[in-house]
Amino acid sequence: MNQTIETLLEHRSIRDFENKPLTEEQIYTIVRSAQAASTSSYIQAYSIIGVKDKSKKKKLAELAGNQSYVEENGHFFVFCADYNRHHEAASLHDIDITEATESTEKFMVGLIDASLAAQNAAIAAESMGLGICYIGGLRNSLAEVSDLLNLPSKVIPLFGLCVGYPIQTPDKKPRLPIRNIYHVDEYEPNKEEFIKGLKEYDATISSYYHDRTKGQRNAGWTSLMANKLGKPVRTYMKQFLQNKGFPLK
Incomplete structure (x- = not known):
């Protein structure tokens, strides 16, 4: 077993970090690692927002469900699906790409590209001895998150990623057989x-x-999932996506 596989198999979510910011070199390395991920047809349909401003991190922590580790970490990244740059690129050639970027297929490409990039970033961070925690709670209030980060049309925040120096070392959560x-x-x-x-x-x-x-x-896993999925959540999502330029045709 090599060191990369050992890093992958030792993953656990960290929710308690030292009050120590990442260096610019660490941030740059993590972002470059994210960019090295596979991307559909070279589209690179994502952007990453690094949040340093303490007031913004505090607000994001509140919007994510009062998760303190969103505010207290070494660095906080927000991964977004992004077709804004593609529209800007197409405008340089007087080509309308609206029909393509409003399709469900290209929306899925944005989600997949962003997720692949984020996982590369997570593995890079963990290989550096840092801890990480994904934050899906941002989707509790995407309109507010979008406004806070000044995201234009065709850009939607998907999830956050806390990165920092871990204080805790929790047990690994067992995965499915x-x-x-x-x-x-x-x-x-x-x-x-x-x-x-x-x-x-x-x-x-x-x-x-x-x-x-x-x-x-x-509780066992099946009862947890049955209860968690027994009632839909974040049902505002379709309207939000339409408002941000993703009617999903």
């Missing part, structure tokens, strides 16, 4: 085997939470 994730030639046709894997994972997660919370919590 490989047989519930990786299928050979076709999706697992044996439902009994599929369910068996989920039940085994329930026992693993129940034990993990029991130990982590000293018996205060012992």
